[in-house]
Amino acid sequence: MTTKFPPISPKLPVFMHGADYNPDQWQHDPKVLEEDIRLMKLAGCNTMAIGIFAWTALEPEEGTFTFEWLDRVLDTFAENGIYAWLATPSGARPAWMSEKYPEVLRVEKNRVRNLHGMRHNHCYTSPVYREKVTIMNTKLAERYSQHPAVLGWHVSNEYGGECHCDYCQDAFREWLKRKYGTLENLNMAWWTSFWAHTYTSWSQVESPAPHGENMVHGHNLDWRRFVSDQTIDFYLHEIQPLRRINADLPCTANFMDWFYGIDYRDFAKVVDVISWDAYPTWHEADSEAKIAAWFAFNHDLFRTLKHKPFMLMESTPSLTNWQPVSKLKKPGMHKLSSLQAVAHGSDTVQYFQWRKSRGASEKFHGAVVDHAGHENTRVFRDVAELGKTLAGLTELLGTNVPAEAAILADWDNRWAVNDAQGPRNGGLHYEETVMQHYKALWELGVPTDIVGSDDDFSGYKLLLLPMAYLLREETGAKIDAFVRNGGTLVSTYWTGVVNETDLCYLGGYPGPLRETLGIWAEEIDGLHDGQLNRLVVENAERLGFGGEHPIHELCELIHTEGAETLAVYGDDFYAGRPVLTVNGRGAGKAYYLGGRVKDDAFYEAFYGRLVEEAGVRRALNAPLPAGVTAQLRSDEEHDYVFVLGFSGQAETVELDGAAYTDAETGEAVTGPLELPAYGVRILKRAAH
Template structure:
């Protein structure tokens, strides 16, 4: 494959006599692949069955003559006006029962049979035309599946699909009634056909219904993608299939979505306009990349890497000189084998007029072009040496979409957020330059010395037994509050005290708890004073050892953490959600007990990342500050890119000497 760098290009936005200039500039910059057409449905099919790919053929030919391969996006995220006019019911319905209008993108219902037929038509026609074209490297299915669909869709087709999904899951309606507890508020059903989607109601819906709705919604998106993949697999020869994910976006289970892809792609926007200025912190950016590597346990692509200031109605911050290269290096360091920049040229029309690309509106190469051109020349020469290599980790953090969904429905504390908890854990390890691997609840845990799980709110079948076996065999496990609370159908467990199926493993009972809505709990931990936030479990110790007790007015003398030796391993329990200080102290205990190794010391603000594979061991030093800093890796390392002096937003790549 060996593509390395590319760009997202919208030739339909520009005069045809500009295409040759663009291709030449791309080639001179060092780009090798170009994504095309993912929003060009109307340009390729101007009326039902009236296909026109000649313009796209000319673009692909121009790119090819300049040494550039094409990636084609299926354009199903942008249904054209003629399709909506023919079948207005493809427009999605929100939870108030209001049908959304044409415009923007993703104005579609993925259950609608007419939309599915039209989508299959355009995808099939594209595959017939370009599926055996050697100038086309591969395909991207749709664009950011689930984006814009958070409250959609509640139309009659989605209702019927939801009912069918429930019938397949439960078999008979009596089983659903028992699982959901529908005697509460007289919500029992006589048949599946009575069940509606969770439209706006005077009060709150059943948490069991909402959880199954979220599962159904995810499965619907996965099925929609698989339908397109089936078409492409049958007609596209020697071309890859991918999809551009969005980090911790949670509408769809990315582990499921990734299953049928050749590799995962990701969209990375450090200063997206929706972020709190100045943008996302380095550890959160790193975490999203590590999650992408986890989805298929292999390297990935970045299909949209920020290349300028972002904006729709409002704008984010303009990247400082050097940050575009730095962020690209971070993506590569954490497993991206190819990086595709969004976008080539800032568009002059439409919603994304101020979502800037490599080139400004006037199309004249400037500072962004030169910065990324120099970076590509430098990094491109060393990337073949670590192609396919991953950031090998001794610590795993469990990431479960179902646990996230369950806590979204009932977070208890308005500020408690599953993903934020996961990222707080990640930060404490990131600050110590300790590599982290995200894993699904079904993953093999044997490669890891330490496994940390954000709240296991639901008792997902098999997970408790798998974690118990991991600890029994010598692993170290950390569990957090709101673990072992519900069964898989989202009903509260009754067979044992909290934390339910984990009580014996942890050597504790939780007989009471406190939602800290207007309070914080002071905790002294190894000489540092931190805070317990959001929640406090009142722990009764059985076989465990209590650690780090509360010292303030709230829950004074009660343990904030316990440790229980179980078999050959140790199970830790954290009774609250730690602030940064407390999390650091707790993490230091876990790391020391598990014998987890750091990648080494670095100045504050310098991220260290390792990629290790058959080609050797490589260390990245990434300076996220605006100051010049020195990173001394010690003996045994040789610089391939950069030096020990890291300029502001500078990078270095080192290889371990034989």
């Protein structure tokens, strides 16, 4: 039986391929639209996101609306079989609004109000801004929500940032009242008795400030939660008229790679489809593997938010203009990086931008159509080639990524880790730690989900907890049940240290997981940059590898309480003490790594053993060259194995004996796979 998710839009049951399009910038030359339609067809592009920063073009003066140009664009799309994600233009407000209503402008943490300019320089709490957004979105929905070319709503653009105005201060206090009920509860949760910071009136509570309160960690954490919630609340305000007028059109908001300021796991609950913007810095090193793994992690994160296909809303067809060095994509990289997104669950490939702007800050940002204005460019040919590939892969549309491994990565844990003040204020490197563990699975070609505390862990065989510093009691109980029911857990140093309000657990770390892991963490030693310790394997037979591996940055001093020691420290006063342990619990096993091992070889060997031991699914059951990965989509009748070459050179990839055909050509594939530099092959087989 074939199992697939339905298309993102029933109007377009194929891969969406297209770009952000800004016809509002070209109203002075009607011939541009005519030529763009010709080029869109030539490039195999069927979907455009339009109107993203078009507020002034739609409302040049307060209350004066000019929709005629947008009518012309959408009608022309419909006549030519092209579709649109129609944007709400709230990402940047017009100058007349900032001038007449200065309250719409943000106040920074130093309590100074910004001038007009930039993007997202507006207050999400401002009643005036909310009113103006409602008027605009209502008019857009009334005019276009039944238009045959409109697929759905692209709501605003890359939400982010925070405001500290009086409206936001009042909203923060109300948020805290709902959460804590009483000042007594708030004071206890934030431990405000420290430094005599106890609040005796709600009016005394303000947002953190560089020249005021910023050292109460529970306070900092709740402010970040509030900012995230207030952003989501503004999104909900934006979509009210869109939903009211036509509830059938899906709404999305384009996310950014593991964006720090918003808890996307919460945001995902209120969008209909996940979309995100990916801009890898390809070719900054000899091998693209580290960059590829980071973007693979993000693709997996955004797929896991709803456990279904997502949209690659923006990527560059060539280069950017805002990264430190703007490198061109080498031959093959455009197809490789685009199909990487598809391999991890994207049902679209879209770009910023369709046609290069003639002026201002993004005039040199990559585009499908360059300033030359024609199709006779390398980039256009790359895009057109990918358009043909995507058109031939419709059978993959809606297929899932069957992951049996998962990594726990909560936003509030990330915020809390980075605010912890010790043991290494020079960098705890939480994100790098997560990626070090993830990359080992990526190198093995293990489909992996990126989960949160509220997710169900029962369907996984392997669960990773890198630096789960903030760990709720109920999450600890779920993880313990996962292990007792046969799962394999890997946890690291600096786990189970604080609860949800950033108060330290009493009775010993790792808090709720102490019995699960069978260890007690007494102290943690921060190493200076350049200082090393060693992990010395004591039980090579049990691990499947031996030897020594360098440790840097963090060394936790642990005691075993039922766990078996697999490796010990090699140096310093804690030489010989456990650094890697395993604890049998119920039908499962729980591993604990007490120090940050520096070299990737350790993680690849360690997880290679665990993946085999736990029977975790790999996309391809064969050795993979360094920098080459395999990823998997499946509909339970057929598997689609993507073999992706990020090593920067030609590689030979052994296959695993299954009967494969090439998903692009339909030809049988036998023997070793010859993969060119920046090559990608999609192999089809009967589902395993």
